Amino acid sequence: MKKQKKLSRGVAVVGAGMSNFGMFKNKDSKDLFVDAFNEMISSVDKGVDPNEIEALYLGNFTNDFFVHQGHWGPIISDLVGIAPKPSTRTEGACASSALAFREGVFAIASGFYDMVLVGGVEEMSKCTTEEVAEGLALGTYPYEGNVGFTFPGVFGVLATAYFAKYGASHEDLMNITIKSHETAPLNPKAQIKLTIRDIMRNKMVKAEKQGKPVPQWEDEKAFLRDPAANPVVAWPMKLFDCCPISDGASCMLLVAEDIARNFTDDPLYVKGIGQGSGRGLHAAGDLTSMEATKNAAHEAYNMSGLTPADIQFSEVHDCFSMAELLHIEDLGFFKPGEGYKAIAEGLTKRDGSKPINTSGGLKCKGHPVGATGVGQLIEVWKQLRNEAGKRQIPNKDLRIGAAHNLGGTGGTCTFTILERR
Numbered sequence: 001m002k003k004q005k006k007l008s009r010g011v012a013v014v015g016a017g018m019s020n021f022g023m024f025k026n027k028d029s030k031d032l033f034v035d036a037f038n039e040m041i042s043s044v045d046k047g048v049d050p051n052e053i054e055a056l057y058l059g060n061f062t063n064d065f066f067v068h069q070g071h072w073g074p075i076i077s078d079l080v081g082i083a084p085k086p087s088t089r090t091e092g093a094c095a096s097s098a099l100a101f102r103e104g105v106f107a108i109a110s111g112f113y114d115m116v117l118v119g120g121v122e123e124m125s126k127c128t129t130e131e132v133a134e135g136l137a138l139g140t141y142p143y144e145g146n147v148g149f150t151f152p153g154v155f156g157v158l159a160t161a162y163f164a165k166y167g168a169s170h171e172d173l174m175n176i177t178i179k180s181h182e183t184a185p186l187n188p189k190a191q192i193k194l195t196i197r198d199i200m201r202n203k204m205v206k207a208e209k210q211g212k213p214v215p216q217w218e219d220e221k222a223f224l225r226d227p228a229a230n231p232v233v234a235w236p237m238k239l240f241d242c243c244p245i246s247d248g249a250s251c252m253l254l255v256a257e258d259i260a261r262n263f264t265d266d267p268l269y270v271k272g273i274g275q276g277s278g279r280g281l282h283a284a285g286d287l288t289s290m291e292a293t294k295n296a297a298h299e300a301y302n303m304s305g306l307t308p309a310d311i312q313f314s315e316v317h318d319c320f321s322m323a324e325l326l327h328i329e330d331l332g333f334f335k336p337g338e339g340y341k342a343i344a345e346g347l348t349k350r351d352g353s354k355p356i357n358t359s360g361g362l363k364c365k366g367h368p369v370g371a372t373g374v375g376q377l378i379e380v381w382k383q384l385r386n387e388a389g390k391r392q393i394p395n396k397d398l399r400i401g402a403a404h405n406l407g408g409t410g411g412t413c414t415f416t417i418l419e420r421r
Helices: 029-043 072-079 096-109 129-139 151-166 170-186 196-209 220-225 257-262 291-304 321-330 339-344 361-365 369-384
Strands: 011-018 056-059 087-090 115-123 232-234 247-256 268-277 313-315 400-407 412-420
Touching: 011 029, 011 096, 011 257, 011 369, 029 072, 029 115, 029 247, 056 072, 056 096, 056 369, 072 087, 072 115, 087 096, 096 115, 096 247, 096 268, 096 369, 096 400, 096 412, 115 369, 129 151, 151 170, 151 232, 151 321, 170 196, 170 220, 170 321, 170 339, 170 361, 196 220, 247 257, 247 369, 268 291, 268 369, 291 321, 291 400, 291 412, 313 369, 321 339, 321 361, 321 400, 361 369, 369 400, 369 412
Parallel strands: 056 087, 056 115, 313 400
Antiparallel strands: 011 247, 011 268, 115 247, 268 412, 400 412
16 A cells, blocks of 8 residues: 655645736736735735745746746745745746645745745736747647647547547536636636626627627527637637636745644645646547546545545636546546536536536636646635635535646646645
8 A cells, every 4th residue: 555645744824815817908927926915915814924934936837938037936036025035936837836835835844944935927918819829838748739739729639539438528518618607707806707698698789789680599508509609719629618818926825834823713734735747648548537637636635635525625727628527537526427427417516516616717717827726726715714705615614625737738737635624
């Protein structure tokens, strides 16, 4: 039996903050991180002196490409007054800030630091759609990127393989899209705060005002079937299967477990943390599963002593609707080939037995790639502390939540379990 791995020192989260996610003409990465940092400071119930922060771990994927500026660790460290204390930038494509969180956990668990700031930032909206696609493609394997295999195409291939193996169809992905759009309007930080029905109505009103034929969609699925309203991006991925281009920042304050209650009476504790790597789609034995996710989950479950059944809710990396379906199976929440059925039955809704992406997910909350991993953990923070407002999960005894973050075409994955005691 594999030895259970444990942190040599417990780690707690005592503060969290994030900017709004969206496309901001008049804000840059520094502005966004200040928004997140200020909210984090104000979230620490008993107060905190920022001068006590001993180090910064910052996730950023490729602002080097998006805004032609690298070396973001010291830039942000100086911005929030941490310099000359150490700052480290982590890069794992869309999992960059989840890696920052992981490194911060290990820095405290080692005993070297007692308090660190972890977070991430990305500024994507100053580029064209084509430039964003090129920048994100830097996270593919060379075998994929060199033939133009960008992310919509990647998840289109995965969806096609899944459909062929398990008998699902694009109709099943619509359930994920509709769910995401139902939840996001309840999240004040979300980028897309419209349900699919809202979008339908807006298009109908616009057509009427312009004197054009008014579409007559019977329901959300009729709208999503309409190629004029929901065109194909990379078959079978359509427009509403894809997350938006986003700017944003997020951060959390980590401290040693034994001092956590100096800052709050309601800290969260790192129960399990795992990371995995993948070998690229060219080497994948099964296109309906990601080995990095499975390895990260195994490591986190092993550390925590928990099973998938113990996870009460989770944020998962839904850069495309198909991604959510793959991940809830790889994480063990549902058996292979059964995830789309569980979604259709409503089990992953906010009031279902296994709520998934109560934030609106990357699909609607937004996906500023360097900020996403910690942004997901902030949703877990809010839900476990009963601070999620109108999107709060109705379960009155939430104790265990998790976040899954994927980088590239499956090359990097983290899975983090947080506990409220």
